[in-house]
Amino acid sequence: MVEKLRFRDPDLAKRVAEKIHKIAPKEGTVKICHVCGTHEWTITHYGIRSLLPENIEVIAGPGCPVCIVPASEIDETVQLALKGVAITCFGDVLRVPGSKMSPLDAKAEGADVRVVYSVADAVKMAEKEPEKDFAFFAVGFETTAPSTAVEIINKPPENLSFLVSHRVIPPAMKLLVEMKDLSLNGFIAPGHVSTIIGLKPYELFPKHYKMPVVVAGFEPIDVLFGVYMILKQLSENKPQLENEYVRAVHWEGNTRAQEIMQKVFGTVDGNWRGLGTIPFSKLELNEDFTSYDAHLKHDVKVEKGVDIQKGCRCHLIVIGKIRPTECPLFMKACTPHKPVGACMVSTEGTCRIWAKTQTC
Amino acid sequence: MIMMCLAIPAKIISVKEDEAQVDFGKGVLREVNVTLVSPQVGDYVLVHAGYAIQVLSEKEALETIRLWNEILEAEAKIQQK
Ligand code: SF4
Secondary structure: HHHHHOOOOHHHHHHHHHHHHHHHOOOOEEEEEEEOOHHHHHHHHHHHHOOOOOEEEEEEEEOOOOOOOOOHHHHHHHHHHHOOOEEEEEEHHOOOOOOOOOOOHHHHOOEEEEEEOOOHHHHHHHOOOOOOOEEEOOOOOOOOOHHHHHHHHHOOOOOOEEOOOEEEEHHHHHHHHOOHHHOOOEEEEEHHHHHHHHOOHHHHHHHOOOOOOEEEEEOOHHHHHHHHHHHHHHHHHOOEEEEOOOOOOOOOHHHHHHHHHHHHHHEEEEEEEOOOOEEEEEEEOOOHHHHEEHHHHHHHOOOOOOOOOOOOOOHOOOOOOOOOHHOOEEEOOOOOOOOHHHHOOOHHHHHHHHHHHOOO | OOOOOOOOOEEEEEOOOEEEEEEEOOOOEEEEEEEOOOOOOOOOOEEEEEEEEEEOHHHHHHHHHHHHHHHHHHHHHHHHH
């Protein structure tokens, strides 16, 4: 059913694009930021930017959960792998550079590093090999964190522990708004994160920062409507929180997922690669579940990591300050086959998405 | 490889406790965990990394279309005035 509806109707897309041209201010630049790798994919893949007036800029914020995992947390995973613990992780994380090594480098040195599709696979592996110690490298925003929480609350086998690197998005959006030199005019909020957290966490943006926020879906038309709704708010000078993605996002979000997450995790300050420390942005296991904390269980300790490799500009990419094409290494020293920075590794990294579109 | 913030719609074929079999279309069937939602057979769910994270209802899908038309028409009306 969902697919049959007119979510890709080119006529409709054209009509929205026309509306955008009509309502867009004739002078000055409007900068709209999204914070989701999948939005960047839709925008780049369907050439949305070319449909917009020149003075409407859509920039990609820190929406790639793999890209913002700091090197120190990759280093922890590598250390654990080299100690003989079997690491289970999503495929996207494998090649992300740590200070010296990626998890894949550790695998090449003989460590047991396994790609899983879901945290449930990690649990199954641990059940199947009770003699072996496993750790799951839990990366992702609020879309992914509930699945980790479900498995932990169900008390997985004791030979499985967790390296929790989950981050939450709203504190990062707050950081972006407060970066005065970024001068944002509106946010397209991430659709699938919002299915979990609902709309409430975004209320502060129109209220305190006069910043329009529209939660949008992932079809090209969704994104175009998102842009249009923001421009309309700006033209009427009425910044508010709106939901374009009503077919998946409800005001209250997924309350069951929120409850399970609250039981399992608390929020602490966390480092984001390229962005630095963001208050209350990282999930950490609550007291009841510390027996599953891989750091405590295996005594993992690392030094401060090297987040940005020499010459890489991921720290500017993740805040949308520059485009990948403005990095001198882009598609020269840095390609999807030989990535230099994390933004070129993950399928949701802005550099990787731009590279893919250039080559196909 | 999965997109870490992408969730894909799938149709529920059968449910057994916290596990459900879903159809991603074109006959691609998979087991997913449905602890986070309570879907019925025939519902569409958004699946992310093996977990259903939201039930999509046909009503709300139609609501999207209504919302879009409303936005487009509201503008048209203003212009006619
Ligand atoms: S192109 Fe490569 S080196 Fe340049 S910013 Fe992107 S990831 Fe870093």
